[in-house]
Amino acid sequence: MKPVMERVRRTKTFAALKQRIDGPLPSYLWLRARGVVHYVSAGHLPRKRALREYLASTAEPALQVGSGVTRLPGWLNSDLLQGDIYLDLSRPLPLPSAAFKYVFSEHVIEHISERQGKQLLGELYRILQSGGVVRITTPDLRKIIAIYEDRNPVITREAYARFLDNMTGKHHERGCQIFNDYMHLWGHLYVYDEADLVAKMREAGFEAVVRVEPGQSDHPRLRNVEHHGLPWQNDAEAMCIEGTKPAKGA
Numbered sequence: 001m002k003p004v005m006e007r008v009r010r011t012k013t014f015a016a017l018k019q020r021i022d023g024p025l026p027s028y029l030w031l032r033a034r035g036v037v038h039y040v041s042a043g044h045l046p047r048k049r050a051l052r053e054y055l056a057s058t059a060e061p062a063l064q065v066g067s068g069v070t071r072l073p074g075w076l077n078s079d080l081l082q083g084d085i086y087l088d089l090s091r092p093l094p095l096p097s098a099a100f101k102y103v104f105s106e107h108v109i110e111h112i113s114e115r116q117g118k119q120l121l122g123e124l125y126r127i128l129q130s131g132g133v134v135r136i137t138t139p140d141l142r143k144i145i146a147i148y149e150d151r152n153p154v155i156t157r158e159a160y161a162r163f164l165d166n167m168t169g170k171h172h173e174r175g176c177q178i179f180n181d182y183m184h185l186w187g188h189l190y191v192y193d194e195a196d197l198v199a200k201m202r203e204a205g206f207e208a209v210v211r212v213e214p215g216q217s218d219h220p221r222l223r224n225v226e227h228h229g230l231p232w233q234n235d236a237e238a239m240c241i242e243g244t245k246p247a248k249g250a
Helices: 002-009 012-021 024-042 045-055 114-127 141-148 157-168 175-184 194-204 233-237
Strands: 062-065 076-079 100-106 128-139 207-212 238-244
Touching: 045 076, 100 114, 114 128, 114 194, 128 141, 128 194, 141 157, 141 175, 141 233, 157 175, 194 207, 194 238, 233 238
Parallel strands: 062 076, 062 100, 100 128
Antiparallel strands: 128 238, 207 238
């Protein structure tokens, strides 16, 4: 069923329909309706069972939040719509404290509000073990502004406009159209820059908060975990920020 839906979502007919009805409320209602289906099979009791079995199976438990269709081998993959377990990142996480060595999210935190994002960072800190590491890959506002100003080193504004045209079925003639559609069409509620996200992670308690390139990390488990979009997209649009939960007694 999922491959069929993915093919439908890539058609021009679907893009045209989405263009007509897209907006914050319809997108939110559609997302929640789809989430109910996943909750039935992977929420509450099924989640408890999957979590218990996963934690017993590995010495270095790793959680991917907002996995979407991308399942990382050896990780517990969680999502509102699919994955091993159901998780709603806008609410406190029904997961035990100090359970995971690594947590990773890719293009997720920008889809919840700033308040919910702060709550999520606190929850990720809570569920990490002492010395555990979180990696957050999310759009970088400065890179998006650079596309708008046609000074992004990875892609020209004209090429990005063609990319958006193909994705949405619309025609993007000006930078203003590109910027607004990027910020709103996919349900982006709060887009961070590096200074803002780093500050919020430190407020949540993380130390050694650093920016790294997509695919790169001092931690082998966190290398080459990004799979969002086309190969150039994270380089053109996103940043990767890692933070460590202080070791006990440090």
